[in-house]
Amino acid sequence: MKDERLRRIFSFQALYAGVSPQKALAAYGVISYMDTVAGVYFPKGGMRAVGTAMASAACDAGASIRYGTSVERLERRGNEVRAVHTDQGERLPCNHVVLTNDLPEAYRLLGRSPRRPARRGFSPSAVVLHLGTDRTWEQLSHHTILFGREWEQTFTDIIERGRTMNDPSLLVTQPTVSDPSLAPDGRHLLYVLAPAPNLRAGRIDWADEGQRYRDKLVATLEKRGLTGLDASVCSERLITPQDWQRQGLAHGTPFSLSHTFMQTGPFRPRNTVRGISNAVLAGCGTTPGVGLPTVLVSGKLAARKVMQRAAQGAR
Numbered sequence: 001m002k003d004e005r006l007r008r009i010f011s012f013q014a015l016y017a018g019v020s021p022q023k024a025l026a027a028y029g030v031i032s033y034m035d036t037v038a039g040v041y042f043p044k045g046g047m048r049a050v051g052t053a054m055a056s057a058a059c060d061a062g063a064s065i066r067y068g069t070s071v072e073r074l075e076r077r078g079n080e081v082r083a084v085h086t087d088q089g090e091r092l093p094c095n096h097v098v099l100t101n102d103l104p105e106a107y108r109l110l111g112r113s114p115r116r117p118a119r120r121g122f123s124p125s126a127v128v129l130h131l132g133t134d135r136t137w138e139q140l141s142h143h144t145i146l147f148g149r150e151w152e153q154t155f156t157d158i159i160e161r162g163r164t165m166n167d168p169s170l171l172v173t174q175p176t177v178s179d180p181s182l183a184p185d186g187r188h189l190l191y192v193l194a195p196a197p198n199l200r201a202g203r204i205d206w207a208d209e210g211q212r213y214r215d216k217l218v219a220t221l222e223k224r225g226l227t228g229l230d231a232s233v234c235s236e237r238l239i240t241p242q243d244w245q246r247q248g249l250a251h252g253t254p255f256s257l258s259h260t261f262m263q264t265g266p267f268r269p270r271n272t273v274r275g276i277s278n279a280v281l282a283g284c285g286t287t288p289g290v291g292l293p294t295v296l297v298s299g300k301l302a303a304r305k306v307m308q309r310a311a312q313g314a315r
């Protein structure tokens with residue numbers, strides 16, 4: 001593609017894989033293909049509906065779920081995890097354990113280090129601004145991408161220099177375009193995603209910088225056509241890399257290990273854990289990788305592994 005604008009439209013998706021378009025494997029062109037040719041789906045009721053549906057399928061199959069409960073410790077005997085201890089003081093005995101929290105935290109709970117101790121590369125992070133507004137803008141679709149003029153420098157800023165984007169490129173999502181029932185009558189939901197440095201690359205104190213950056217994002221959106229945005233805000237919530245870190249996500253990024261060649265496919269951390277016979281990993285840090293479809297595949301792989309081990313144990 002010769003046209004710079006087309007190049008951007010068909011390559012920015014590399015950032016989903018945690019790498020800049022200039023450095024991404026060509027294979028990640030598949031994401032652009034999925035977005036533009038195959039098409040994407042939005043669940044009625046919002047993304048939350050996917051989790052709710054999965055939870056009710058699990059409960060129908062006999063699972064019980066504890067919400068608002070953290071696993072504090074795993075009880076081990078030899079090479080086996082025997083029980084899970086929660087912050088509610090419960091001890092849950094187990095035959096198998098599947099850990100889906102962020103990889104470094106999972107290794108910490110297991111008291112193990114990864115097979116390959118080399119320093120791993122983490123994806124850039126994101127600032128997310130959730131807004132409830134009392135108006136909408138006709139130019140907004142469900143997903144709208146607002147590109148800044150700067151391009152290569154944007155990735156250098158967030159990945160190498162650890163700075164926020166000087167001339168931001170932003171994803172604006174308005175789910176109420178597809179499902180108005182997500183907001184009260186006459187109200188709309190906006191979610192603004194601004195790629196940002198993770199806390200290893202950048203030394204930004206978000207407690208101090210957060211509100212200023214929020215104002216900068218809103219001012220940028222107003223300049224790019226969402227006039228009157230600030231005045232239309234009825235409710236809002238800002239999520240910064242420090243908030244992701246507080247949720248237990250290493251280096252304050254929700255996108256885990258970046259999908260560089262050496263952290264992809266067979267080179268991504270495996271879902272089995274050296275020296276522990278009944279633990280399996282799932283989620284975005286292990287194979288196949290980041291994103292909802294991939295994470296669901298990792299769940300299937302973990303289930304298969306547990307079934308195989310259970311069958312071996314029964315023999």
Ligand SMILES: Cc1cc2nc3c(=O)[nH]c(=O)nc-3n(C[C@H](O)[C@H](O)[C@H](O)COP(=O)(O)OP(=O)(O)OC[C@H]3O[C@@H](n4cnc5c(N)ncnc54)[C@H](O)[C@@H]3O)c2cc1C
Pocket residue numbers: 069070071072100101102105126128193247248254255282283284285289290291292293295
């Ligand atoms: C802003 C944003 C936009 C995204 N957009 C897309 C997109 O458009 N398409 C796409 O495919 N992917 C997208 N993703 C990526 C996708 O959401 C993630 O890759 C995926 O959700 C990761 O799933 P996971 O199960 O590994 O981790 P999570 O979804 O983070 O689940 C891990 C769970 O473990 C819980 N947990 C952690 N520690 C403990 C503990 N000690 N005890 C008990 N529970 C614990 C956490 O609370 C959390 O609920 C996006 C992510 C973000 C943040």
